[in-house]
Amino acid sequence: MSRKGVKKMRLSGSRIAALAVLIIFAFFFFYPIYWILITSFKLPKDCFTLSFIPYLQFVPTLNNWTGQFQESGREIIKCLQNSLIVGLGAAALATALGVFGGYALARFRYRRWSNRDIIIYFLSLRMLPPIAVAIPFYILMAKLGLIDTQLAIILAHAAFFLPYSVLVMRDSFRQLPPELEEAALVDGCSIWQILTKVALPLTAPSLAAVFILIFTFSWNEFLFAFILSSENATTFPVFIAGSLHAAGVYYWVLSVRQLLAIGPPVVIGILLQKWIVSGLTLGAVRGAR
Amino acid sequence: MVYERSKARYVLLAPAILYAVALTIFPLLYALYLSVTNYSFGKPTIRIVGLDNYLRIFQDYRVYNSLKVTFLITAVAVPIELALGLILAVLVGLFPRLQGVFRTLLLIPLFSTPVAVALMGPNIFYEEGGPINGILISLGLPKVYWLSDPNVAIWTVILLDIWQWTPFVFLISLAGLQGIPVELYEAATIDGASGYQMFRKITLPQMTPILLTIFFFRLVDCLRIYDIPFVMLGGGPGISTETFTIYVYKLAFRGFIFGYSSALSIFFLALILVITNVLIRRLSYYYV
Numbered sequence: 001m002s003r004k005g006v007k008k009m010r011l012s013g014s015r016i017a018a019l020a021v022l023i024i025f026a027f028f029f030f031y032p033i034y035w036i037l038i039t040s041f042k043l044p045k046d047c048f049t050l051s052f053i054p055y056l057q058f059v060p061t062l063n064n065w066t067g068q069f070q071e072s073g074r075e076i077i078k079c080l081q082n083s084l085i086v087g088l089g090a091a092a093l094a095t096a097l098g099v100f101g102g103y104a105l106a107r108f109r110y111r112r113w114s115n116r117d118i119i120i121y122f123l124s125l126r127m128l129p130p131i132a133v134a135i136p137f138y139i140l141m142a143k144l145g146l147i148d149t150q151l152a153i154i155l156a157h158a159a160f161f162l163p164y165s166v167l168v169m170r171d172s173f174r175q176l177p178p179e180l181e182e183a184a185l186v187d188g189c190s191i192w193q194i195l196t197k198v199a200l201p202l203t204a205p206s207l208a209a210v211f212i213l214i215f216t217f218s219w220n221e222f223l224f225a226f227i228l229s230s231e232n233a234t235t236f237p238v239f240i241a242g243s244l245h246a247a248g249v250y251y252w253v254l255s256v257r258q259l260l261a262i263g264p265p266v267v268i269g270i271l272l273q274k275w276i277v278s279g280l281t282l283g284a285v286r287g288a289r
Numbered sequence: 290m291v292y293e294r295s296k297a298r299y300v301l302l303a304p305a306i307l308y309a310v311a312l313t314i315f316p317l318l319y320a321l322y323l324s325v326t327n328y329s330f331g332k333p334t335i336r337i338v339g340l341d342n343y344l345r346i347f348q349d350y351r352v353y354n355s356l357k358v359t360f361l362i363t364a365v366a367v368p369i370e371l372a373l374g375l376i377l378a379v380l381v382g383l384f385p386r387l388q389g390v391f392r393t394l395l396l397i398p399l400f401s402t403p404v405a406v407a408l409m410g411p412n413i414f415y416e417e418g419g420p421i422n423g424i425l426i427s428l429g430l431p432k433v434y435w436l437s438d439p440n441v442a443i444w445t446v447i448l449l450d451i452w453q454w455t456p457f458v459f460l461i462s463l464a465g466l467q468g469i470p471v472e473l474y475e476a477a478t479i480d481g482a483s484g485y486q487m488f489r490k491i492t493l494p495q496m497t498p499i500l501l502t503i504f505f506f507r508l509v510d511c512l513r514i515y516d517i518p519f520v521m522l523g524g525g526p527g528i529s530t531e532t533f534t535i536y537v538y539k540l541a542f543r544g545f546i547f548g549y550s551s552a553l554s555i556f557f558l559a560l561i562l563v564i565t566n567v568l569i570r571r572l573s574y575y576y577v
Contacts, residue, residue, distance in 0.1 A: 014484070018380045022387065025377055026394055029452065032413050033397055035420045039412060048415070050423035101305030108298035118302070120573045125309055127509045127565050128317075131534045132554035135541045136316035136323060159312035166305050191297040220402045222516045223534075227542060237404035241520045251412040258405040262397075269400035270393055277464040281506065285461050285499050 040064055040255040047251045064252045076260070079239040083219055085150050086235055090157035091214040097158070098165025098210065103195055105166065106173035107181070119170075122163040130160070130223050138227050148230045156224040161214045168279055172206035173199060209275035216265040236261050317558070323551035330545035342552035352553065354528055355536040358443060362532065363511040366450040370507060371500065373451070374458025379488065381459075382466055392463065395456035406453055407520035410436060414445060436522060439529035446518045446530050450511065458503050465499035466492070498575055505568045512561060533557055 039047055041060040051057035069076065105115055113121075137156060138147075146152040176199060184194045200207065225235040240257040269276060277285055327338045346352055381391050398406075414435035416422050422432050435445045473491050482490070515534040518524060524531035524539070531539075537557070541550035 015383060018383050022377065022380055022384070022391065025373075026391065029395055029398055029456065031420065032409055032452065033401075035413060036409055047412075048418060050418060050420070050427065097305040097308055100301045104298050104301035108295070108301075110298065110302075116573055118306075120569060121306070122309070123569050123573060125313055127561065127569065128313065129513045129534065129554065129557055129561055131513070131515070131537045132320060132558045133313055133316050135537075135547060135551050135554060136319035137312075138542070139323075139547065140316060140319065155312060159309060162305060162309055191295060191301075195301075216400060220400075220404075222404050222520075223538075237402050240408060241404045243408075251415075254408050254412065258402075258408050261402040261405040262400075265400040265402060266397050269396045273392060273396065276396075277461055280457060281461055281502050285464055285502060 036255045036258055039251050040259055042252055044250070044252055064256050068253065068256045075239065076236075076257075079234050079236045080260070082150060082229075082233055083236040086153045086157065086225070086233075087215040087218040089150065089154035090161065090218040091211045093154065093158035094161045094165045094214050095169075095207065095211045097162055098169045099200065099207065100195075101166040102169025102171075103173050103199060105170040107178070119167065122166050126163040133159075134223060134227055137224070141228060147228060148233050150233045152228045153225050153233060153235065156228060157214075157218040157221060160221070160224070161217050164217070164279070165210050165214060168210050169203070169206065171278060172203045176202050206275070209272055209279065212268055212272060213276065213279045216268050219265050317555075320551045321555055323547055324555050325552075326548045328547045328551075330547075338548065342549045343556065345549060346553060346556055351528060351531070351536055352533075355531050355533040358528075358530060359512060359514065359532045359534075361443065362447055362450065362514055363508065366447045366454070367504070367507045367511050369451055370455045370458050371504060374455045374503075375462045375496070375500070377455070377459050378462035378466055379492065381463065388463070392460065395459055398453045399456040399460070401453065403453070403516035404520050406449060407517045410445070410449065410517075410521040437526060439526045442522055442526055442530050446514075446522070449517050449521075450514065453517075454507060454510075458507070461499060461503050462496065465496050469495045501568070502572060502575065505565065505572055508568070509561065509565060512564075 034052075038052065038054060038058075038060075041054060041062070041064070042051075042058055043061055043063070046058040049058070054060040105118060109115060110118060141147050141152045146155075180202070181194050181198055184198050189197070219235075220237065222237050222241065226238045226241065229235065229238055240254075240261055243254065243257060272279075324342055325337055325339055326335050327341075328335045377391075377395075381388055413420055414422070416432060416434055416437065418426060421435070425432060434441055436442055469492065473495070474487055477487050477491060513534055514532050515538070518530040518532055519535050519538070522530050524535045528536075533553075537550050537553050540546050540553070544550075
């Protein structure tokens, strides 16, 4: 056998090994999700058996889904609504602040505090342990009478995800060729006009991605939402966290709620794939677009 | 830089900075003040107690326990996530057709609501015959007490953290790998380098900044771990999965002891500052 042939065979052997590893891990990452998915279509009696294939091993049912909405539909809708409002509010606030701050950091040079210092400031905010802010934040909100309002959670989440919007927006503004804005400046546009008429339309996709991703982060956030709400402003994760004690081992109930929580962020994440690499690293790493 | 000097630069940047000062820095200063008081709900007078709260930290066995739990989870989970995520990214790189599928699949854990993941725990790790123990039993292997054995529960938390966050490392690494110039590998192939040599001499050095970035984000996020051990186990059994954040939470929001819990959170903040200070300076270069 020629040398080339040997090398080719070894190569395909290692490719098969690589493929095997990938399949094993695909299984590792998908197995829990699949199990929860089928649990939500199982009758209670099937939830404690090792059955995987609907129709073959168990009779699938929609009872859990319809039952959930009949039993606690109002509560579920209210909490989903709260999550939606909080997420949209926090995303709008953080994105608005991030657009201006990000544009300033991308296009201006600061002297007393250098641009790098300001970036370190925002990175440091990302690093703070939330519990350190949570206690004083709770007391301040209590003094302002804002406990159990959506506004309190919106304010907290916007502060939380501000570093993200500033740094990612800065990165997307920097990727624009400056010539266009310079031309507009020569034509006598004000900085405000340049930002809103030239730069912002060009980064509209990034802007939308930042907004939607902050929405998912806010949707998934638990600690602040938990501390700041008691009844009226309860977000969906806080609601389902409480159901572990109430529902105990009613896996068929829990699985429906888990899927309702996971659904929106996961769907958004999958749709926005190409934006999340830069998003999750605050613009430090750019995804292939 | 388009505009060198203009007053507009302050107007544009001020809202973001001030918002962060008002809602983050100011509360932290307030926590600093609370940490030297005996403030708790139900106490009529707030008294300054000086450094008493800070001295108390060192006599509190639950502080030691929660630090041990937090650092054990971080020290085990983060390196595994980094290694596994990078390896999977390199392997997926060998199969361009699988990339889309794999990326989509791994996005599911990453974007799953942590509380929902925590609630999956009792079902997935059902000890008398769930999807994991059931298979172990049918294979004639001993059951694992994933959630009820204090010595095992922390490893279950680590496993869930790896499940949720390896995809993060994977996605970022995959983007990073695609940024490495193909010419480097072509040149190495001509020189007769093996796959391992190419990984060692090209991939790893080229990936260092990205891996450092990933490490930073995983480190700060893992040290604050709260949702999964809290919702799934309440920090238990006993206090075996009580992370630092969970302990401080319990003190502040169940015991309403705001003075001491503020001291603890300032202490934790200082600890994290020390750990991440070096990293953050290094990281800031990637932005400029």
